[in-house]
Amino acid sequence: MQEDFHYYATYCAAHLAGHTQQECREISYCAQLVDWCSRTFLASLGAPSSAATTQLQLELMEARTDLLGLQDITRIWSSFHFLPRDLHADPGRGGRHYRHKYQLVCGPNGDLLKDTVELARGRGTQAVGLAMHVLADTWAHQHFAGTPSLVINNTNNHFFELLGEGDSVRVRQVRFRHNPTAPDDLENGLYANSIYQQDENSIMNLGHGRAGHLPDYSFARYRYLPAWADYEEVVKDNPSDYWNAFCQMVYAMRCLRTGEPFETNRYAQDAVRPWEADIRSVLGKRQLDSCDDWRQLGERMTGVALDPFDLAAYQQEYLDAARSDRVGTFLGRFFVSALAQKSMVTNRIFRTGSLLAGVSIEYEEKGFGGIKDYLLLVRRVSEEALHE
Amino acid sequence: MSKAQRVKEVLLGLLSIAGAALMTLVPDLGYALVALIMCVSLILGGIEKIGYYLTMGRYMVGGRSIFYFGILLLDMGILAGSLSTTPQSLIMIYLLGCHLLDGVVQVMRAREQRGFEAPWKLTLAQGIANILVAVACILFMGSMNTVVYIYCAGLVYSACLRIASAFRKTAIVYIQ
Amino acid sequence: MVDVESATKLRRSRDALSISGRAIVAFGLWDIARAFLSSAYGSSLGQNDEEIERVFADFDIENMELLAIIALIVLVLLFLSIFLRFHVGLAAHSEARGKKKGWGYVVLAAVMALNNTALVIVSYTFLFVTRSYLSLAGTLITSIIDLTSIYAYVDLIRSAITVKRLTVCQAEGR
Numbered sequence: 178m179q180e181d182f183h184y185y186a187t188y189c190a191a192h193l194a195g196h197t198q199q200e201c202r203e204i205s206y207c208a209q210l211v212d213w214c215s216r217t218f219l220a221s222l223g224a225p226s227s228a229a230t231t232q233l234q235l236e237l238m239e240a241r242t243d244l245l246g247l248q249d250i251t252r253i254w255s256s257f258h259f260l261p262r263d264l265h266a267d268p269g270r271g272g273r274h275y276r277h278k279y280q281l282v283c284g285p286n287g288d289l290l291k292d293t294v295e296l297a298r299g300r301g302t303q304a305v306g307l308a309m310h311v312l313a314d315t316w317a318h319q320h321f322a323g324t325p326s327l328v329i330n331n332t333n334n335h336f337f338e339l340l341g342e343g344d345s346v347r348v349r350q351v352r353f354r355h356n357p358t359a360p361d362d363l364e365n366g367l368y369a370n371s372i373y374q375q376d377e378n379s380i381m382n383l384g385h386g387r388a389g390h391l392p393d394y395s396f397a398r399y400r401y402l403p404a405w406a407d408y409e410e411v412v413k414d415n416p417s418d419y420w421n422a423f424c425q426m427v428y429a430m431r432c433l434r435t436g437e438p439f440e441t442n443r444y445a446q447d448a449v450r451p452w453e454a455d456i457r458s459v460l461g462k463r464q465l466d467s468c469d470d471w472r473q474l475g476e477r478m479t480g481v482a483l484d485p486f487d488l489a490a491y492q493q494e495y496l497d498a499a500r501s502d503r504v505g506t507f508l509g510r511f512f513v514s515a516l517a518q519k520s521m522v523t524n525r526i527f528r529t530g531s532l533l534a535g536v537s538i539e540y541e542e543k544g545f546g547g548i549k550d551y552l553l554l555v556r557r558v559s560e561e562a563l564h565e
Numbered sequence: 566m567s568k569a570q571r572v573k574e575v576l577l578g579l580l581s582i583a584g585a586a587l588m589t590l591v592p593d594l595g596y597a598l599v600a601l602i603m604c605v606s607l608i609l610g611g612i613e614k615i616g617y618y619l620t621m622g623r624y625m626v627g628g629r630s631i632f633y634f635g636i637l638l639l640d641m642g643i644l645a646g647s648l649s650t651t652p653q654s655l656i657m658i659y660l661l662g663c664h665l666l667d668g669v670v671q672v673m674r675a676r677e678q679r680g681f682e683a684p685w686k687l688t689l690a691q692g693i694a695n696i697l698v699a700v701a702c703i704l705f706m707g708s709m710n711t712v713v714y715i716y717c718a719g720l721v722y723s724a725c726l727r728i729a730s731a732f733r734k735t736a737i738v739y740i741q
Numbered sequence: 742m743v744d745v746e747s748a749t750k751l752r753r754s755r756d757a758l759s760i761s762g763r764a765i766v767a768f769g770l771w772d773i774a775r776a777f778l779s780s781a782y783g784s785s786l787g788q789n790d791e792e793i794e795r796v797f798a799d800f801d802i803e804n805m806e807l808l809a810i811i812a813l814i815v816l817v818l819l820f821l822s823i824f825l826r827f828h829v830g831l832a833a834h835s836e837a838r839g840k841k842k843g844w845g846y847v848v849l850a851a852v853m854a855l856n857n858t859a860l861v862i863v864s865y866t867f868l869f870v871t872r873s874y875l876s877l878a879g880t881l882i883t884s885i886i887d888l889t890s891i892y893a894y895v896d897l898i899r900s901a902i903t904v905k906r907l908t909v910c911q912a913e914g915r
Contacts (some may be wrong), residue, residue: 238674266622272620274620275621328624375630375631377621408626408753408756575854629757636889637886640771640775641771643885
């Protein structure tokens with residue numbers, strides 16, 4: 178998903194979930210920050226690099242694809258953008274390695290989603306915003322995995338856009354080109370995607386790169402052959418999926434705010450219904466960027482002007498704070514939430530016997546070990562325990 | 566990374582550096598070794614592709630193309646090994662391409678880091694160094710020794726990275 | 742109304758047809774490159790230089806003319822083989838993309854598969870009959886592509902039959 182949904186739609190969803198104006202801003206800021214918090218960004222703040230929630234294009238191009246590099250990539254992308262739906266799924270064929278990769282396929286309403294939302298409970302707007310980003314992406318990025326894998330993430334020329342609705346649906350072949358700088362041409366069905374690389378672990382085979390930005394366009398409806406689906410066609414209906422994502426975000430944030438336990442496959446359609454026509458209209462509008470439409474909708478919902486996303490909004494507070502106090506700043510709390518999410522997802526993947534996301538050490542059994550950045554997590558847990 | 570893996574990485578790194586040193590000291594032998602390494606790489610690459618197809622690729626839509634590609638690579642490697650002389654220009658083009666691509670990516674990354682006011686000078690320096698190596702490949706295309714020296718430089722660089730990664734802390738802690 | 746299972750099978754067969762067609766074209770191109778590289782840079786595969794020199798030393802002028810004619814015929818056959826491979830491969834790829842093609846290329850593929858099989862059998866038979874075991878390694882190695890080509894032809898034929906059958910069923914609405 179893009180800024181239009183992660184920032185503006187999350188803001189609207191937070192409002193409908195009953196959050197205050199300030200909370201809505203913070204949650205939506207953090208939901209969008211997940212797409213900006215790269216190692217480059219963290220290095221500029223002197224922040225722990227393990228808190229990275231994304232990798233920029235050029236970072237990816239330079240990323241090493243040895244064992245450690247792949248584990249690092251998988252940790253980031255599976256934890257924040259391609260949350261696995263079912264870590265115990267059985268493809269019915271292939272060896273262990275293939276099965277582990279298949280189990281990383283993203284999809285909505287998995288057990289990990291429940292864990293993600295519950296992890297955010299009582300941990301502030303930063304954790305909520307981060308969880309909402311993860312939740313939204315489970316809808317948009319389904320059928321792809323957050324690990325470089327040709328056999329899971331590849332696509333071929335059997336890729337068709339479905340234009341129109343109902344009886345007047347027209348099928349048009351999607352044409353891909355490998356020019357990341359040129360904008361997608363919606364009129365002529367020309368989209369950018371990553372180059373085909375036969376190497377299993379190539380960065381080009383990470384996530385939905387082979388499908389370009391199509392999963393991130395709320396208006397797009399298309400059908401294609403996922404590499405793992407044995408020639409069965411998948412029809413992706415983004416307007417419907419994004420609608421579900423929005424309703425589920427409202428439900429999730431309401432649960433977190435009221436203390437109600439979060440359950441998968443539940444949606445707050447009752448709260449969203451008064452705005453359904455407006456939301457579906459924005460979702461279905463064929464345009465590269467729906468930020469303006471979402472912003473206007475958000476301003477109508479709340480009656481307050483909504484500022485555009487400003488990456489630098491909380492940076493000065495972080496930089497001005499003493500090193501020992503940084504974890505208590507706005508960004509500090511976001512970084513700790515990111516570490517917690519990454520730690521949780523890595524642990525779940527590790528427990529299935531897969532080393533794709535690396536090694537996870539159970540703190541309660543073996544104490545602290547491994548990457549020092551995660552000491553921040555230990556301190557937070559200790560503080561929470563002390564507080565209780 | 567397990568202890569055994571770390572030891573293996575360090576040993577491979579040291580072996581690569583030793584190999585690079587030997588090839589630099591005896592360039593004629595070095596060129597033959599580079600040609601041999603290319604031949605063996607192609608053969609192993611072909612076998613790897615075929616193995617990949619058998620374990621994973623055959624479950625993928627369009628996976629059979631991997632098998633055919635593997636067979637082609639294998640045959641290319643066998644032919645390269647059977648040739649009386651390996652064209653020097655082919656090896657040079659391969660090295661030139663690798664260094665140029667690396668260099669350009671690093672320079673672009675340095676620009677991006679500068680935009681974020683993050684440390685960028687080291688990345689820029691590495692990028693420029695790689696581009697200069699690519700230029701050297703073009704300028705000294707006719708020199709057999711240059712092929713060897715450039716190959717050895719790449720070997721030493723990747724060996725250092727391999728050794729450094731063996732000492733990186735990798736595990737992450739999970740807390741309930 | 743086409744059922745989902747048939748549609749999936751058709752997609753699978755079309756893809757296999759396209760891949761085997763492209764493989765046959767690729768092997769044809771590689772044959773040209775291999776022939777050029779071997780002649781330009783010399784290949785020692787399965788050959789003993791001293792033996793070859795001794796054989797050629799016994800040749801007189803008449804035999805050289807005969808050798809030249811044989812070489813020309815071999816060259817023509819090589820190019821013919823490559824041309825036929827291109828034809829078969831491109832036709833298969835075309836049919837896989839939905840263009841209607843006749844049975845000609847399928848029959849040709851069958852003929853070429855049989856031809857390749859015969860060549861492989863002959864080369865191994867010759868090897869064992871003449872007891873030229875020094876050339877065994879070379880023969881094994883050069884037959885990798887030949888055996889894979891046979892596999893590609895068989896795959897092409899099987900996929901083409903399935904595609905044609907299912908396409909007819911689809912058109913009839915079965």
